[in-house]
Amino acid sequence: MSHHEAVHAPVGGRLMTRPFMLLLAIAAVGAVVAGYRFINGIGSVSNLSNGYPWGIWIAIDVVVGTAIGCGGYAVGLLVYILNKGKYHPLVRPAVLTSLLGYGLAVIAVVIDLGRFWGLWKVPIYVWRWSHSPQLEVALCVAAYAMVLVIELSPALFEKLRSGAASGTRRFAEGALRLLEKNFFWILALGLLLPTMHQSSLGTMMLLPGPKVHPLWFTPWLPLLFVVNCIIMGFAVVTLEATFSAVAFGRPRETRMLAALLQVAAWVALGWAAFRVIVVALSGKLGYLASGFGVAFLAEVGLLVVAGVMLLSEERRSQPVWQVRAAILLLLGGIVHRVNTYLVAFRPGSHFSYFPAVPELLITFGIIAAEVAIYIAVVKTLPILQGPSPAKTAA
Amino acid sequence: MALDRRSFIKTVAVGGVAAAGTALPAAASERPVAPEGAMGMLYDATLCIGCKTCVVACKEANDLKPDPGPWGDERLYDAPLDLDGNTKNIIKLYREGDTYSYMKQQCMHCVDPACAAACMLHSLQKDPVTGVVGYDPQYCVGCRYCQMSCPFNVTKFEFSKAIPLIVKCELCRHRVKDAAVRGADGFTRYPKGQGQACCEVCPRGAVISGRRDELLAEAKRRIAAAPGKYFEERVYGENDGGGTQVLYLSRVPFEDLGLPKLGTEGVPRTAYAVQEGIYYKIPFAAPIGMFAVLAAVIYRNKRAERVQGAEGEAKR
Numbered sequence: 001m002s003h004h005e006a007v008h009a010p011v012g013g014r015l016m017t018r019p020f021m022l023l024l025a026i027a028a029v030g031a032v033v034a035g036y037r038f039i040n041g042i043g044s045v046s047n048l049s050n051g052y053p054w055g056i057w058i059a060i061d062v063v064v065g066t067a068i069g070c071g072g073y074a075v076g077l078l079v080y081i082l083n084k085g086k087y088h089p090l091v092r093p094a095v096l097t098s099l100l101g102y103g104l105a106v107i108a109v110v111i112d113l114g115r116f117w118g119l120w121k122v123p124i125y126v127w128r129w130s131h132s133p134q135l136e137v138a139l140c141v142a143a144y145a146m147v148l149v150i151e152l153s154p155a156l157f158e159k160l161r162s163g164a165a166s167g168t169r170r171f172a173e174g175a176l177r178l179l180e181k182n183f184f185w186i187l188a189l190g191l192l193l194p195t196m197h198q199s200s201l202g203t204m205m206l207l208p209g210p211k212v213h214p215l216w217f218t219p220w221l222p223l224l225f226v227v228n229c230i231i232m233g234f235a236v237v238t239l240e241a242t243f244s245a246v247a248f249g250r251p252r253e254t255r256m257l258a259a260l261l262q263v264a265a266w267v268a269l270g271w272a273a274f275r276v277i278v279v280a281l282s283g284k285l286g287y288l289a290s291g292f293g294v295a296f297l298a299e300v301g302l303l304v305v306a307g308v309m310l311l312s313e314e315r316r317s318q319p320v321w322q323v324r325a326a327i328l329l330l331l332g333g334i335v336h337r338v339n340t341y342l343v344a345f346r347p348g349s350h351f352s353y354f355p356a357v358p359e360l361l362i363t364f365g366i367i368a369a370e371v372a373i374y375i376a377v378v379k380t381l382p383i384l385q386g387p388s389p390a391k392t393a394a
Numbered sequence: 395m396a397l398d399r400r401s402f403i404k405t406v407a408v409g410g411v412a413a414a415g416t417a418l419p420a421a422a423s424e425r426p427v428a429p430e431g432a433m434g435m436l437y438d439a440t441l442c443i444g445c446k447t448c449v450v451a452c453k454e455a456n457d458l459k460p461d462p463g464p465w466g467d468e469r470l471y472d473a474p475l476d477l478d479g480n481t482k483n484i485i486k487l488y489r490e491g492d493t494y495s496y497m498k499q500q501c502m503h504c505v506d507p508a509c510a511a512a513c514m515l516h517s518l519q520k521d522p523v524t525g526v527v528g529y530d531p532q533y534c535v536g537c538r539y540c541q542m543s544c545p546f547n548v549t550k551f552e553f554s555k556a557i558p559l560i561v562k563c564e565l566c567r568h569r570v571k572d573a574a575v576r577g578a579d580g581f582t583r584y585p586k587g588q589g590q591a592c593c594e595v596c597p598r599g600a601v602i603s604g605r606r607d608e609l610l611a612e613a614k615r616r617i618a619a620a621p622g623k624y625f626e627e628r629v630y631g632e633n634d635g636g637g638t639q640v641l642y643l644s645r646v647p648f649e650d651l652g653l654p655k656l657g658t659e660g661v662p663r664t665a666y667a668v669q670e671g672i673y674y675k676i677p678f679a680a681p682i683g684m685f686a687v688l689a690a691v692i693y694r695n696k697r698a699e700r701v702q703g704a705e706g707e708a709k710r
Contacts, residue, residue, distance in 0.1 A: 041558060042553050
């Protein structure tokens with residue numbers, strides 16, 4: 001990675017801007033509500049019930065949150081497996097987003113777990129491990145969060161290396177060399193683990209099968225989920241690169257994003273076609289004539305519209321269309337996940353669920369914290385491509 | 395480059411085959427059967443008069459707090475509307491026109507329990523001898539995946555507590571001190587005071603306890619003795635959802651009583667077929683193989699890049 005480091009530079013600038021402080025305030029409110037939850041129980045702040053034991057903390061914060069954190073995975077597949085080195089400048093900010101997405105998903109899990117203090121037993125008590133898909137998700141997410149920290153650590157060491165003290169400098173250089181040598185298998189883990197737990201997130205909703213609407217109950221759910229997170233990953237990388245360019249005056253990566261979005265378009269169209277074919281082949285098309293049909297068409301339609309939009313080369317090379325398409329791709333992915341975990345979940349007609357205000361405040365707090373930490377890190381550490389017009393050829 | 399793409403395709407193929415292999419054999423996976431000594435209950439809805447003595451007895455036997463229900467006054471009411479953190483057993487009434495039927499709801503003690511399949515550290519576990527699905531809070535992290543997975547909506551959680559537990563009928567297994575014996579009525583039961591409290595107090599014998607096979611035979615005897623009386627002339631739980639250890643007889647359709655149509659396959663079978671197919675059929679072959687391929691491809695790509703970089707520098 002060392003010969004790419006020159007392209008990364010901290011954004012710098014004042015940290016405590018007004019939007020940043022607003023983000024901190026939203027995060028603080030979330031933290032206070034979370035504190036209340038730990039004292040008075042989950043029921044005191046949420047509309048979760050014995051019919052809907054999982055709500056937005058799982059469906060949004062964890063299931064969607066980790067998918068938004070799949071930018072590092074999606075771009076990593078392109079750069080390291082398909083050997084498309086040209087996308088390399090996108091990797092580091094994507095990995096940062098991934099780390100934040102996963103880190104905060106872990107925090108959401110701790111808030112959601114009724115007996116969170118026993119969580120340490122899950123990785124330790126190997127002899128009690130079951131074959132639950134959720135165990136697989138738990139272990140892989142924890143491991144992946146650690147892998148992401150390692151993948152991102154060169155940014156910190158590069159910062160330390162440029163520091164004054166010679167001892168720190170030597171340590172940072174040694175660490176960078178060690179990472180350079182071991183990067184191939186760390187990267188391989190960084191691609192394997194999301195494949196495993198993102199697919200298992202799909203498998204997880206097979207267990208409540210009888211309560212899941214037939215349009216979403218398919219043994220192909222793990223494959224749908226893992227491809228879905230790659231699509232969302234491409235969308236997030238696009239949005240984040242554009243946002244950084246506008247907010248921090250970085251060089252635009254329009255051409256690179258156009259190429260990236262072309263890949264994303266084909267993956268999205270493939271996903272949508274596969275989704276429809278599986279439903280058709282299992283004879284479930286009749287279910288489309290219901291409210292659930294609308295939800296189904298939303299998750300397929302958003303991806304199809306975005307995909308078709310991006311097939312035109314003229315459009316996909318314009319930043320405004322890139323952003324539009326990326327938002328649609330992201331929404332399509334989110335809708336599929338929320339559909340699978342909440343909309344399609346039907347515990348019985350006498351149960352209903354809509355998130356309570358404090359429940360929403362916790363989710364908003366987590367999202368705000370995610371954005372705030374992203375801003376703080378890119379301003380202080382070498383994450384984004386430097387302002388110099390130097391393009392890395394590959 | 396071409397080689398790399400081929401490797402990538404290989405990688406995808408490994409994953410794809412693993413996923414595809416899982417989609418097909420759902421029916422082929424072996425079917426769990428109830429343990430020989432499986433204890434259970436038989437509830438005959440046609441006998442129940444809705445006195446709810448069993449609800450009270452259950453609370454007593456399991457040390458459960460009164461539930462004020464919609465009234466909110468815990469000092470005066472014990473009026474739960476449904477199973478919840480204070481209620482492991484409940485009587486409901488189905489009514490439509492002139493037809494009505496009581497319904498007793500508690501854990502079904504599935505032969506192939508989805509809640510136990512969901513549980514990460516076997517906090518919910520099926521006893522290999524009695525078949526009781528028991529709960530051990532020591533290993534429970536309160537994730538509520540068991541609740542998500544239960545097709546009968548039986549597993550409950552204490553949402554109002556800072557230190558919550560999962561709450562469900564455990565067939566009064568905590569009361570058992572002696573071995574079960576076969577009584578004069580032909581049913582295997584625990585001595586008085588040690589068996590299922592609800593069955594012990596039922597004044598109509600609407601719910602009785604015993605071994606699953608004995609109860610199943612008894613249920614079939616009742617069906618044969620009164621042709622046309624029971625819905626579909628069958629016992630709910632014999633095969634439904636892979637079979638349950640609590641069995642039901644009813645005059646009205648089972649679905650009206652809240653017993654879902656499940657098919658004969660165990661509820662966790664599809665999820666297991668996928669999960670086992672990917673990870674356990676050949677233990678961890680898919681993830682390890684994929685890791686090896688990924689690492690090899692990345693290593694080669696990196697090396698090629700380094701060589702190219704060196705060449706570029708030499709040219710300069």
